[in-house]
Amino acid sequence: MSKVEELHKRKSKLQIAGTACSNCRKTSKEAGVKILLRCTRCRMSYYCSKNCQKADFPGHKQFCQALCELSAKEEAWKLCDGDETEWNKRVIEHMHLLDEALDRPLTDYEKNSLLYQPKCQVCLISAVELKSPQKLIPCLSCMIISCCSEAHWKIHRPKHQKLCQTYKNMIECENVIYKLMGETAWAQEEWDESRTFPPLPKDWQTYFEWRNAPKFSESFLSVVTNSLSPPLTILAAIERFYTRDELHALDELIIHLIGASQYEIMSLSSFEEIMHVLPNVKVLRLILVGLELPNKTTPAGISMKCCSRCEKENRKRICALFPTSYHEHAEQPDDYIKPHIAVGFNTGLYETDTEHWEPTVKYLLDKDTPCVFTSYSKEEAAQDLQALKDWGAKIISGNKENKWKSIVPLIEPQVLDKFFYNNYYRTLFRGNAS
Numbered sequence: 001m002s003k004v005e006e007l008h009k010r011k012s013k014l015q016i017a018g019t020a021c022s023n024c025r026k027t028s029k030e031a032g033v034k035i036l037l038r039c040t041r042c043r044m045s046y047y048c049s050k051n052c053q054k055a056d057f058p059g060h061k062q063f064c065q066a067l068c069e070l071s072a073k074e075e076a077w078k079l080c081d082g083d084e085t086e087w088n089k090r091v092i093e094h095m096h097l098l099d100e101a102l103d104r105p106l107t108d109y110e111k112n113s114l115l116y117q118p119k120c121q122v123c124l125i126s127a128v129e130l131k132s133p134q135k136l137i138p139c140l141s142c143m144i145i146s147c148c149s150e151a152h153w154k155i156h157r158p159k160h161q162k163l164c165q166t167y168k169n170m171i172e173c174e175n176v177i178y179k180l181m182g183e184t185a186w187a188q189e190e191w192d193e194s195r196t197f198p199p200l201p202k203d204w205q206t207y208f209e210w211r212n213a214p215k216f217s218e219s220f221l222s223v224v225t226n227s228l229s230p231p232l233t234i235l236a237a238i239e240r241f242y243t244r245d246e247l248h249a250l251d252e253l254i255i256h257l258i259g260a261s262q263y264e265i266m267s268l269s270s271f272e273e274i275m276h277v278l279p280n281v282k283v284l285r286l287i288l289v290g291l292e293l294p295n296k297t298t299p300a301g302i303s304m305k306c307c308s309r310c311e312k313e314n315r316k317r318i319c320a321l322f323p324t325s326y327h328e329h330a331e332q333p334d335d336y337i338k339p340h341i342a343v344g345f346n347t348g349l350y351e352t353d354t355e356h357w358e359p360t361v362k363y364l365l366d367k368d369t370p371c372v373f374t375s376y377s378k379e380e381a382a383q384d385l386q387a388l389k390d391w392g393a394k395i396i397s398g399n400k401e402n403k404w405k406s407i408v409p410l411i412e413p414q415v416l417d418k419f420f421y422n423n424y425y426r427t428l429f430r431g432n433a434s
């Protein structure tokens, strides 16, 4: 499947929330209908018209059938009564049951439609559990958050009013990304001939001025920060580890992206920004190492297409993938090249794959490699930092809010009203503390 087809297939948060047509993405208002029709079998998909329902059916059929069977199993629908832990347990259980029923792993869309399924924010009753004519009442402003009754809205409204705008921003960003259809939001080919970097400008606004960015709408600008956050986080870090002269003398820049997965792969196109900020670099070598990567490339990597100006100047951006843990990769003398910087985006290393992160971090410390790691939230950053300290890291700058964080809100599926951001906090470290 092509990237564009894949994007077409991805359902929006509103489609999952049941307030946009599962086929054409329109809300009832946009489609000019009074209400959306609900699929009578699974009661989880909504359509603006019979035609849209028909068009969606081939892709929906299998999952619909499995959901239908699941909703008939009364014992699988124990009431959660406002208890989030119980609700989460139940949704995980549902995923297992659907896995089994379909005899294959669920797709991302299928997982998301369970994790983000519409539910009352107070008693946590799911839309599926409500027998018509009862149904959830969505917030008419963001259209994504619902309650089961006016009484429950009365309880939840004060809390929601503070967050409604963030939900709306999230949906607008999602629409911008959808319309881009895999094209990068940022394509600024020129660079500063006076080579003033470093230091970097002080924030996103001055950065865009420096880079002669066109006027963006607010949501488009958020999406641009999301795609530029990885390269800018790296540039800001190397500015701390290397002198201006060292950076200007660099002919080849080698970056290790550790614990890399889909996020790093999707970000690859925006890494050319590093070459545009550092025009003396002739070769940018990006080495992705992570257990979730799809396939191994040769150690020499694949040459990625650059902008016309870089191509003309014969500059190269090379990317190599190693689907393994970093410390194992480092033991392969044919594959391993010492980097200028090692990067871990949104690692959550204190709780996810900790058994792999520990030997990886210790290896980096022993080699005295300059490192920048980021976290999704302040709370995670504090715990990540503690783990790094426990493993003996010498912290250069711990747990600072990242100036180059993404401002696209992302929503945590398993905690009510909890937002997080790519590369929100960052920590720089290098070598052993003692």
Ligand SMILES: [Zn+2]
Binding pocket: 021, 022, 023, 024, 025, 026, 031, 047, 048, 049, 052
């Ligand atoms: Zn439709």
Ligand SMILES: [Zn+2]
Binding pocket: 039, 040, 041, 042, 043, 044, 045, 060, 064, 065
């Ligand atoms: Zn259905």
Ligand SMILES: [Zn+2]
Binding pocket: 120, 121, 122, 123, 124, 125, 147, 148, 149, 152
């Ligand atoms: Zn309720």
Ligand SMILES: [Zn+2]
Binding pocket: 139, 140, 141, 142, 143, 144, 145, 160, 164, 165, 167
């Ligand atoms: Zn709202």
Ligand SMILES: [Zn+2]
Binding pocket: 189, 272, 275, 276, 306, 307, 308, 309, 310, 311
């Ligand atoms: Zn270029």
